[in-house]
Amino acid sequence: MIHYVKLAYRNLGRHRRRSILSGLALALGTALLLFIAAFFEGEMRSAMETTIRLNTGHLQLQDADYDPDKLSVAWEYLIEKPEQVAAQIQTLDAVAVAAPRLIANGIVSAGDEAVGVQIIGIAPESKANDPYRDGLVEGQFLTAEDRDGILIGYPLANSLGLKPGDRLSLLVNTANGSVDEQVFTVRGIFSTGTTAYDKGVVFLSLAKAQVFSGAGDRASLIFILLNDREQAEAVAAAIRTPAYQVKTWRQMNELLVLVNDFSNAYLAVINLIVLGVTATVIVNTLLMSVFERTREIGILAAIGMKRRQIIALFLTEAALLALGGVAFGGALGWALSAYFGEVGFYFGDLGMSAQMLMQDRIYTVLTLEAAINLILTAFVITLLAALYPARMAARMEPVEALRGK
Amino acid sequence: MEVARLIEVTRIYKVGNVETRALNGITTVIHEGEFTALVGPSGSGKTTLLQLIGCLDRPTSGKVIVAGHETTHLNHNQRADLRRSTIGFVFQFFALIPTLTAYENVEMPLLLNGKSAAERRKRVMELLEAVGMVNRAHHRPDQLSGGEQQRVAVARALAPYPKIILADEPTANLDTQNGEQVMEIMKKLNRETGTTFIFATHDPRVIKHARRIIALRDGTIIEDQPGESP
């Protein structure tokens, strides 16, 4: 066994600054990749969680004919006796909460301004509404008996200049295809941290919404959250009947699932580009090293070193460099991800559609799996790239090498 | 006993359309224990001849037999094997590995030959002793004078008990005193160990040490006679 490591280590030490710089290139590349991966992961998780929590739930039970794009409250599209249905679903072990919601199209106006909104009738006491209750910034939450109060989002309140106690006028598309208008009192103002959502919805108590829109005692859907979202398909199968359709979070968030897959492919491309650049730096360093050491390689060959031993020598050098690089880069990437995982990035309203809701602040999430994958990939790609200069060294004829003074 | 035999060896270099006949039909035998000088003007083919005997290069035609092996048909790895076990090199420009100490440089061929740590240590110390470099064992080449480096190179060449040591102008970059010292050491080791030495040189002060002198001109042997040295 030749002391490859000793030789390699000393060779790197011979041009310490150059070695450090190229190790650093790999380190920064690795750190950057870890950080990008953590950012995407955080973004996707946030988008999925936010969309589920605020908008789709894990499951929705709807009338078989219900069309979420129309938001019609005509009776044939609605669920009868929704409280009873919700209570029944709630008894299932896998279900965390099930609550009826009535959704109708409407227009809010205050002063000269008018804004199109979704009017959502909620059972105020249900845990399903915690994100709005917890996000209350001013005033009070709705109660089941409230016949006059309305809950509006912070962005809407801001743009219409409304405070709790102020009055606004609400227009609704009713069950029989006409419109109705009433005045409500702003009971409270909420913020979920997702501007795209908050600016487009208003809440009424379910009972008031039913009367106002002429839906009788019906609801558009039962909003269901599960203890474990992976059980969505199983629970859906259990509660589906010919009269109802049950949609899972995966079906309702097809776009998001697609974006997730797409962003993974996109990430792979970024990874290859960044690693390609860092590998080039390392290859360049090793090539310089090979050319400078032409004579030395000749000497080693002359005293009987074989080609594969010369390759091993240069690969060991690359491995040391790569090890230092990915170790430092891994630590740096982890530290960055941990920091921004705590502090987050403020993005504000990205203007996403309601199909893909995102918190205004994104927190990076570095998974162990992603970290290990990236670090190993960086290491392996560096070694593969190093094969080129290593083989170049091994192919030198000792005679030529010795003459090349 | 013969350690090398060359039969009608020709080596032609081709650079573009230009052919150089560096060696032209060399036939000779080198016997064990020789201390032979290869002399001749610049370009006469001395280095080329050493490279062929040293299995660093292959002849264009003819046969080179080293330690009983016909080397012409050996592949890259087989030639490396033969070099490692049979041949030691000493070059004009003190060819030591710059990152290794004197000790480690001498140890290198022993490592390549798979010798145990104890064997290596014994052999390295013995050789450093023989070339008078024990007190410089842990110096790196850039901390040694040219003469000292060349003595380490001689020790390294001898480490794996080779049959032949090939030295290409070993004193060309040394002053008289250091050159003389290196020649004395090589001569002493030749006497004591019976290792064959062949050295290419222009230097009359070096030639006087030889017991056999082969004179080359334009790639052919023009003279082959015993030297003045006893």
Ligand SMILES: Nc1ncnc2c1ncn2[C@@H]1O[C@H](COP(=O)(O)OP(=O)(O)OP(=O)(O)O)[C@@H](O)[C@H]1O
């Ligand atoms: N790699 C090569 N390519 C082309 N020509 C070469 C090569 N090596 C040697 N030659 C030529 O072959 C001839 C013999 O060269 P060689 O180096 O063997 O001479 P030498 O006797 O060692 O000379 P010197 O005393 O200057 O070292 C010269 O004409 C030289 O130019």
Ligand SMILES: [Mg+2]
């Ligand atoms: Mg020469």
